Amino acid sequence: MSESPTPVWDGPTRLFHWALAILVLVAWLTAGEQMTLHRGAGYAILGLLAFRVWWGFAGGSTARFSQFVRGPSAIRAYLSASRQGHAPERAGHNPLGALSVIALLGLVALQAGLGLFAIDEDGFEGGPLSDRIDFDLARQIAEWHELSFRLIQALVVLHLAAILYYVFRKREDLLRPMVTGVRRFSGPVQGLVRAPLWRLAVGVGIGLAVAFAASRGFKLG
């Protein structure tokens, strides 16, 4: 641990991460009870996801999909190198962890998308697009909405277990860099290449627009 701290996650990526964690928690705790808040959390999550997709193409280097989404052979190579204890140090997601990122983003998107159409058993509290479909379909979607949340819970447990595994078995603290943005490596590692500020501004604009449009049921005017 001789090298000086290397930047690994840019501010927007970290902010996205923690905002998503908090909003998923809020959505969970308000489900079926405080539905105005629950819907609000859903719109904010949709906005965050839209931002993250933009950031995945235009953001800092470690946030880019092109940098961390890898094929099965790269994952196998990483796993065997890791087992032999010489997986290369790198700033950003490893090829296996990338799967978790993609799965979580995809499931949360599915979850929020289903929520737009879901309605409660009373036909009373529903997503902003539940008026486009009939009661039976909206109820079916509400059941899928509950089911996909179970999958999210399972992935979050796996996510937390992986962090503990890295702390206790591999002596790597993944939590601190997600807070501070920097990490110490034992050798020289190509650190984060930041994106220019205007791209952040565009991403925030996209996120706000999507969240606002969702809250209006994507109706214009």
Place this chain on the structure above:
Amino acid sequence: MIPSRRLLSAAVCAAALALAGGAALAAVNAKAVIETREANFKSMGKAMKAMNDGLKADTPDMAAIAANAATIRGFAPKISTWFPKGTGPEAGVKTEAKAEIWTDPAGFAAAASRLEPEITKLEALARAGDVAGARAQIRMVGGTCKGCHDKFKQD
């Protein structure tokens, strides 16, 4: 006394059959009762959704909303009669009715009876063409659904 022993065993068999038959019949009845009440609740849910969707419009079709309110009002006073003994979780048929309906019958009857006055008010507002009033009142109606379901229905 062989004949009378035979008679006795026949009687025992008959009694057993009657019991089994009675239990089977009760199960069939419980299933029918549960299916009917679930269909009724679903009709109310549909009517509720139709009103909610309708009230989102800039100029809601208040006659349609009044008609849906009338559907719910027709069901409302009967709700507490849809839960005869033996149609709870012990019925062996899938139901989301909680045992509390039968352990706290007074509480259940009170919660179930809150719908009728609220839906009657909503229907009157819809007939009077009071859009703002109906939008506020439907929240009261929804509250009575949830109020009863929170206590007496499984998620």
